[in-house]
Amino acid sequence: MRIPRRAESTDRSTLAMTFVSAGSFSAMLHSTDHQILYGRRGTGKTHALQYLSDLIEHTGDVPVYVDLRTIGSAEGIYTDSNLSPAVRGTHLLVDTLEAIQDELLSVAFGCEIGDQDALLLALEALAEAASAVKVVGEVEQETTVNGLVESSAGLELTVSPTVKVSASRRKSASAQSRSRRSGIERHHVVFGPLSRALRAIANALRPARLWLLLDEWSSVPLDLQPLLADLLRRSVLPTPGITVKIAAIERRSRFSQPSLHGDYIGIEIGADAASAVSLDDHMIFDNARSSAQEFFGQLFYNHASARLSTMIYQPPPDPESFIEATFQRNTFPELVRAAEGVPRDAINIAALAAQHARDELIDLSDVRRAARDWYLRDKQSVINTNEPARQMLRLLIDEVVGRRRSRTFLLDQLDARQETIDDLYDARLLHVLRRGIADPKSPGTLYDGFAIDYGCYVNLNFKPRDRGGWLNSPKGVPPDEFSRVKEAIDMAKLE
Numbered sequence: 001m002r003i004p005r006r007a008e009s010t011d012r013s014t015l016a017m018t019f020v021s022a023g024s025f026s027a028m029l030h031s032t033d034h035q036i037l038y039g040r041r042g043t044g045k046t047h048a049l050q051y052l053s054d055l056i057e058h059t060g061d062v063p064v065y066v067d068l069r070t071i072g073s074a075e076g077i078y079t080d081s082n083l084s085p086a087v088r089g090t091h092l093l094v095d096t097l098e099a100i101q102d103e104l105l106s107v108a109f110g111c112e113i114g115d116q117d118a119l120l121l122a123l124e125a126l127a128e129a130a131s132a133v134k135v136v137g138e139v140e141q142e143t144t145v146n147g148l149v150e151s152s153a154g155l156e157l158t159v160s161p162t163v164k165v166s167a168s169r170r171k172s173a174s175a176q177s178r179s180r181r182s183g184i185e186r187h188h189v190v191f192g193p194l195s196r197a198l199r200a201i202a203n204a205l206r207p208a209r210l211w212l213l214l215d216e217w218s219s220v221p222l223d224l225q226p227l228l229a230d231l232l233r234r235s236v237l238p239t240p241g242i243t244v245k246i247a248a249i250e251r252r253s254r255f256s257q258p259s260l261h262g263d264y265i266g267i268e269i270g271a272d273a274a275s276a277v278s279l280d281d282h283m284i285f286d287n288a289r290s291s292a293q294e295f296f297g298q299l300f301y302n303h304a305s306a307r308l309s310t311m312i313y314q315p316p317p318d319p320e321s322f323i324e325a326t327f328q329r330n331t332f333p334e335l336v337r338a339a340e341g342v343p344r345d346a347i348n349i350a351a352l353a354a355q356h357a358r359d360e361l362i363d364l365s366d367v368r369r370a371a372r373d374w375y376l377r378d379k380q381s382v383i384n385t386n387e388p389a390r391q392m393l394r395l396l397i398d399e400v401v402g403r404r405r406s407r408t409f410l411l412d413q414l415d416a417r418q419e420t421i422d423d424l425y426d427a428r429l430l431h432v433l434r435r436g437i438a439d440p441k442s443p444g445t446l447y448d449g450f451a452i453d454y455g456c457y458v459n460l461n462f463k464p465r466d467r468g469g470w471l472n473s474p475k476g477v478p479p480d481e482f483s484r485v486k487e488a489i490d491m492a493k494l495e
């Protein structure tokens with residue numbers, strides 16, 4: 001019960017000790033490539049970045065970790081709808097650069113890395129460059145007069161002296177009876193001497209590399225995210241000697257958007273030398289069910305040992321004996337299923353199960369009750385305001401649980417990209433257990449293997465006075481199997 005639920009509440013050296021790498025994840029994270037680390041809530045993004053930061057420091061490089069939720073001094077200025085995006089964006093960019101500079105000051109001078117005099121000068125240059133960074137807004141306006149559309153891209157708001165008004169263009173269009181002025185405001189970023197300052201910093205730190213670790217990307221308002229991404233793409237990503245890692249929730253991220261001139265601003269993932277890494281996918285342990293158990297066994301063992309060693313207890317010698325001492329036989333695999341690949345959910349469910357078990361070993365019914373509690377407490381309410389997603393979940397439950405007596409189902413990968421499915425996945429009400437299942441009869445189609453959340457399933461079958469012993473039955477929750485591709489759900493029919 002005492003295992004912390006969020007990585008930010010624990011110090012970095014403890015996190016470095018308790019981290020468990022799922023497969024090759026750690027090696028991939030430590031590559032010098034720019035990466036975007038996607039993962040749903042609680043999948044371990046913060047823990048991974050903190051672990052990486054510790055690793056970087058031990059290899060003699062310089063980590064700069066910035067939690068984007070905590071930057072800036074003025075409360076709520078980025079979300080203040082009374083201010084224009086240009087003003088909010090400018091604040092965000094400048095505050096981010098200041099946070100990076102602050103962090104660099106303490107980290108780099110704390111361990112006397114590189115050429116300290118040159119670094120001091122470069123950091124001053126960075127402060128100066130940061131104050132010159134501006135977000136500029138432009139409006140595209142259309143005025144229809146006698147069937148002729150006059151379209152002009154003009155300057156709407158300027159905070160910077162370096163922007164030119166583009167010449168207005170004329171183009172003909174189909175006749176319209178109304179005269180209208182419409183404007184879509186588009187923004188771009190003016191950088192000034194930022195790149196030069198960054199290059200000077202990277203040079204001063206040489207041979208050490210600077211690792212910029214940005215956590216909580218998705219806490220930045222959606223409309224400002226492409227602007228921050230643009231700043232990174234054009235000034236930070238191209239600087240040799242700097243590596244950027246960004247932790248984000250995929251469903252709540254926007255790294256790029258079209259610009260006024262047919263181009264785009266921000267980072268196009270894949271194209272701009274930045275690749276995406278999915279922590280969610282790394283937590284799919286696929287058929288090798290034992291590797292999921294190994295991962296979570298090690299995770300609980302590491303966290304529990306860190307606590308136990310601060311108490312008078314001797315930690316158990318290995319994960320197996322720890323699990324034997326806490327769970328009844330065959331119960332831990334059920335906890336792993338209930339966790340659905342999300343470490344924070346695993347920790348919360350285990351804590352609730354431990355409460356139910358009191359001073360007995362944790363058994364199947366404790367885990368099932370706990371999974372249900374956690375579903376009701378944390379997951380269910382998320383889609384309360386999202387009617388299409390709720391409707392979709394209801395349809396899926398009727399079909400999969402009601403008609404097929406199952407918990408798992410297949411979706412054509414094209415269907416799996418639907419917005420409502422994505423919302424349910426983001427809310428951890430649906431999970432992907434396997435990706436890219438092929439149908440031998442139509443090799444062009446690939447399927448993803450989904451499951452309805454374990455706690456949600458238990459809740460559907462839950463009876464307060466469980467006479468038949470369902471809660472304790474080993475077969476209570478149907479197995480996670482995908483065998484018959486023909487059983488894929490036909491979305492069109494379902495809706």
Ligand SMILES: Nc1ncnc2c1ncn2[C@@H]1O[C@H](COP(=O)(O)OP(=O)(O)O)[C@@H](O)[C@H]1O
Pocket residue numbers: 003004005006007008018019020021022039040041042043044045046047048299302343344347
């Ligand atoms: N690979 C891991 N090894 C050990 N503990 C982990 C791991 N991933 C996540 N955790 C634990 O799970 C909880 C949630 O992780 P956190 O990094 O806060 O999630 P996120 O930032 O993705 O929301 C924390 O208590 C963290 O210590």
Ligand SMILES: [Mg+2]
Pocket residue numbers: 045046047215216
């Ligand atoms: Mg986090």
